[in-house]
Amino acid sequence: MARVKPSGIFSQKGPRCQNREFFKVVLESGFHHHAAIVPGDCSEELSGLADMLGIRKLVL
Structure with a gap:
């Protein structure tokens, strides 16, 4: 079975984004x-994970 790399990590940070x-x-x-x-806010952990895995991230 082929491994599929995650395509991205998304985080909704703060109340400014509905x-x-x-x-x-x-x-x-x-x-x-x-x-x-x-x-909860796990954006720092997810951002670090995205950097380690080399996948794109979108923080709103």
Whole structure:
């Protein structure tokens, strides 16, 4: 079975980005069909992970 590299990490940081806007931007940027949504701010950890794995990130 072939391994598939993640295509990106998305983070909604702060109240300045509403959910509707967040999902609109995510879908317009080529989002794939699998996602994990977690409560709280884990943007620093996800940003570091994206850098280590060499995948793009989008912070709103």
